[in-house]
Amino acid sequence: MFLKSLELYGFKSFADKTRLEFADGTTSLLGPNGCGKSNIVDAIKWVLGEQSTKTLRAGKMEDVIFNGTESRKPLNVAEVTLLVDNASGILPTEHSEVEIKRRLYRSGESEFFINRSQVRLKDIRELFFDTGVGKSAYSILEQGKIDQILSHKPEDRRYIFEEAAGITRYKLRSIEAARKLERTEENIEQVETLLGEIKRQYDSRKAQASKAARYRELEQQQASIEVDVQLSTVKSFLLLRDSRNDQLQKARLAYDELKEQISIDTEQVESEQSELRRHAETRVAIQTRIQRLEEQLIAKRDQLELLQQRYQDFLRSKDEADARAGQILERIDRDEFELESQRDYKQQITQTIEDLGEKITQHVLQMGETQELIKEHDVEIGGRESEILVEDSKQQELGAKLQEITDLIVVELDRKLSESGYSIQARRSSEQAFLERLERMRNSLAERVEFGKTIGPLLKNKTTDPTDIVKEWNRFLQEISRSIEALAELFSSYRNTIPSFIDELLAPEGIITQKHGIDGELAASRSRSIAHREAIKTLREENHGLAELLEQYRERLTQLKVSLGEHQARVASSKSLIESLEKNITEQRYLHSDAERDAQVAAQRVEEAIEQMSLVREDQVRIEEEKDSLDGQLVEIVEVIERENERLSGERQKINQRYTELNELRGSIDKYTFHIESLEEQIQGVYRNFFDTYGKSLKEFDARLEEDLGDLGQLREQLASLKKQIQGMGYINHMAEEEFAEIKERYDFLNQQMTDLMKAKNDLTRVIEEIKKRSEELFLDSYHKIRINFQEMFHRMFGGGRAELRLMDPENVLESGIDILAQPPGKKLDRLAPLSGGEKSLTAVALLFATYKVKPSPFCILDEIDAALDDRNIGYFLSVLEDFASSSQFIIITHNKHTVMGSRTLLGVTMQERGVSKAISYRMGWEADEEVIYDAQVDTPSNNTV
Known part of the structure; x- marks a missing residue:
């Protein structure tokens, strides 16, 4: 089993979908600090079920989702997929390849998959039990894990030995069995408590059920006698109802005759009262008219007062409108004067703006001319620099020629001197x-x-x-x-000592003459170069002066533009003020027109108020005259109505007496009707009470009403005796029989449950003991093997020395801590505290490989554990790593070049885009007896250096 690939999307710095292909043997994971190498280790731990945010170097679990950069938006999901080769069948599944996937949404929702089927986190953890692989197993070794292995607490390093012994699964089963045993004991206690309570209820309900059965027998006897009593009662009520019906019919006949006589008399009185009502209506109409006239007089007085008030208000409004019109006219004059001033001020500023515009245009032209002159100088400087380059090239060529001729002169001098036999002593x-x-x-x-x-x-x-x-x-x-x-x-002899070839060299066509010619050309070229440089220096000085002048132009232009902006702002402000004044003057003119119009309207309404007051006074005189006339008519009609009322009063008394007799008859009818209805209600009450009491209808026994039911008194005595017996029984639980049946069923069930729980307790105790015994055997076997291997690996890793493992509590193997004693070469045997960082790392690696010899993990991830090792220890480390690479897959995060050169595959992690990690794969190989690096994707030599 080994890792085939790792695919990341949205996990920490891996914003894009990134796939890493792993090879067998040793793989080095390279990259600069902060590029995301350790995020790959976090991704493997995360997909294997890591839940600790501290271990994942995050504040909360949502922090593992890519959080965005300056140029990228955050993602809403993180997903890691791990593909494992299971051809050897180490994992308990029939698949030859196992794909583990974990997905986390920013909402907090998490999903787990095995071969694309959704599972629980527990399923993923159980899949890798006792394989050496897992979020906390020894397949992932980091700097922090080294500290944990070499911790001062021996208990913290037990997990390595437990994983190697393969007891992790047994330990989990033991813990689960212990939890089940604890829950079983709690259930036994609960069942015992419930059983005691149920037993008390069982005895109580059993007695209540017997009492309820006796009560039901007496109740049945009571119901039989109760039927006879109730039927007798109904029969007496029926006889009384028939008697009351006969009396009701007689009273109704007398009531109808008296009512007809009253109707005849009433019609006669009504005909006489119609004339009286007509007089009354006339009186009411006159009274109503008089009342209305009085109300009109009051209204006219109020209206007159209101008109007088309005008259005063209109006069006051007219005066106020005239005063307001005068004030508005003054404001208009003042604003018009201010408007003319602002227009003159605006014209002055506008002229200033035009002048500033001309100056700005002039400065822009001068700046353009200066810039063109600078450009011309730059072009000339460029030309002269090109000429200087040409002259420099020519000087190099002349220098080369001069060197050649000089060398030739030396050679010719040596040859001629040798040929001429020249001797300086003879000369x-x-x-x-x-x-x-x-x-x-x-x-x-x-x-x-x-x-x-x-x-x-x-x-x-x-x-x-x-x-x-x-x-x-x-x-x-x-x-x-x-x-x-x-x-x-003597002169001839001296002349013979002088070589004659010097004249040849000094001849016009001679070498020295050629040299003098080249010297002349070289000097001329240098003179031209100096002239060009002097000219360039002059031009640059002029450009410097022009640049300063241009900067002055720019500053002045800026000042002019600022001034222009200020004046434009003043124009805008003045324009705004002018518009405001014009608008204000227009509004004031409207207000002045409104004030004049208000004064005219007020004057018109004053005149209207005077006319209306005159009309109201005329209406008051007319209404008072009409009211006096109606008062006389009212006195006459009241006298007629009083005479008619006295005559009809006797007739009404006769009719009222007959109404009294009619009401007496009506009372008798109502009384008989009430009696009959009451009897009907009592009969229905008997039926209803019987049904409420016994739950069945008394009408079922109506056929017995024709029978002789016996003496009602004796029946009541028998019924009273039965009721007394029932009352003497006290409280009766009518549900006791059903409750007793339920309690009995529950009591029997709990007894069976107690039996089952005791059996389960015994079974769990036996399982825990068996698991403990088996775990101790496996742990001790692995521990002794690792102990021997650790001594061997320590000696090999350190090139000498010795190391020991000791159980802190041999009597309690499954809980005992494991102490580590180490003695590097040249030191004494002691615990780990005095060791250096490199020695601690090497000790942890020795323990790791000692464990691998007992139970190798299919793959192992080492995160910079070689950081503290020197070159010598790196050599020991790599030699051991090479031995184990044939049976396990190693992925090493490292910065050490020796470790890199010992790897078969290279995985590079970089950040071409800030904040976003990208992976690159390479494979190490040999070609033409030289080590080369192949691109892992195309399997061809790469020019990239790692």
């Missing part, structure tokens, strides 16, 4: 002889000059013989001639 000797001879001549001539000075006086002396002088002169000339010949010979 110096000839030169010395020539100079010495020349000095003697100079001395001889000096003597002769002195002799010449003496000849003059001798020639003047008459005593001096001229022949002696001539002889002396001839001797001098002969000496001179001999000296010149000797000097000529």
Whole structure:
């Protein structure tokens, strides 16, 4: 079994779907710090069921979802898929490949899949039990795990030995069995408590059920006698009802006769009262009219007061409108003056803006000219720099030629000197002889000059013989001639020592002449380069001055634009103020028109109020006259109505007396009707009470009404005796029989449950003991093997030394901590605290590989455990790793080049986009006896360096 691939989407920094293909052997996972290498380890732990956010380096579980970058939006889901090869059948499933998937939504919803079928987290964990693989097994070893293995608490390192011993599954079963045993004991206690309570209810309900049966027998006897009593009662009620019906019919006949006589008398009185009602209606109409006239008089007085008030209000409104019109007119004059001032101010600012615009245009043109001049200078500078490059190239060529000619001159000089036999010693000797001879001549001539000075006086002396002088002169000339010949010979000898080839070299077509020509050209080229550089320097200085001038133009242009903006703002403000004033003047004119119109309307309404008051006074006079006339008519009609009322009063008394008799008859009818209805109600009450009491209808026994039911008194005595017996029984639980049946069923069920629970308790106790015994055997067997292997691996990893494992509590193997004693070469045997970081890491790796020799994990992920190892220890580590790579798959996160070179496959993680991780795969191989790196996707050599 080994990892085939890992696919990530939206997990931490892996925003895009990323697939990592793993190979067998050793794989190195590389990348700079912070690129997301450890996120791959977190993804494997997460998909294997890790629930601790601290272990996943997150604040909450939703933090594992890609949270976005400056250029990317956050994702709403994180998904990791792990594909495992199960051809060897290590995992308890029939599939040759097992795909584990975990998915988390930002809402907090989580899903788990095995081969694309949704499962529980528990199913994934149980799938990898006792395989060395899991979120907490020794298949994933990090720096933190090293600290846990080498922790001061020996209990913290038990999980490695338990996983290697294969007792994780047994341990879980033991824990589950213990929990079940605890729950079983709790259930036994609960059942015992319930059984005691149910037993008390069982005895109570049994007694109540017997009492309820006796009660039911007495109740049946009572019901039989109760039927006879109730039928007798109904029979007496029926006889009394028939008697009351006969009396009711007689009263109704007398009532109808008296009612007809009253109707005749009433019609006669009504006909006489119709005329009286007509007079009454006339009286009411007159009274109503008088009342209305009085109301009209009151209304007219109120209306007159209101008109007078309105008259005063209209006068006041007219005065106020006139005053308001005058104030508005003053404001209009003031605003018009302000408007003219603002228009003049706006015109001045507008002219200033036009001037500023012209200045800005002029500055823009000057800036353009300056920029063009700078560009022309830049072009000229570029041209001259090109010329300088040409001259530099030419100088390089001339220098090369000069070097060649110089080398040639040296060669020719050596050759010519060798051919001519030139000797500097001979030249110096000839030169010395020539100079010495020349000095003697100079001395001889000096003597002769002195002799010449003496000849003059001798020639003047008459005593001096001229022949002696001539002889002396001839001797001098002969000496001179001999000296010149000797000097000529010496010069010839000296000239022969000078090489003749120098003239050839100095000839116009000679090499030295060519050299002088190249020197001249080189000097001229350098002069031109210097001239160009001087010109460039001048142009750049001019450009610097122009740039400063351009900056001044820009500053001035900025100032002008700022000033322009300020003036434009002032124009806008002035324009806004002008518009506001114009609008205000327009509104004030409207208000002035409204005020004048209000004054006119008020004056018109004053006149209308005067006319209306005059009309109201006329109406008051007319209404008072009509009211006086109606008062007289009312007195006459009241006298007529009083006379008619006295005559009809006697007739009404007769009719009222007959109504009294009619009411008495009506009372008798109502009384008989009530009696009959009461009897009917009592009969129905008997039927209803019987049904309510016994749950069946008394009408079933109506056929017995024609029979002799016996004496009602005796029946009542028998019924009273039965009721007394029933009452003497006290409280009766009518549901006691049903409740007793239920309690009995529950009592029997709990007894059976107690039996089953006791059996389950015994079975669980036996299972726990068997699991404990089996776990101890497996653990001790693995522990002793790992102990021996650890000593061997420690000696190999450290190149010497020794190490031991010790159980802290041998009597309690399944709970005992495991102590580690280590003695690197040159140190004494001691616990791990004094060891260095590298020694601790190497000790943890030794323990890991010792465990692998007992039960290798199909794959192992090592997260920078080689960080603290030096080159020597890395060598030990890699040699051991190579031995185990044939049976296990290793994935190492590392920065160590030696570890990388010992791997067959390279996985690179990088961040080409900030905050988003990307993976690259390479495979190490050999080609032409040289190690090369292949692209894992296309299997061809790659130029990438890792």
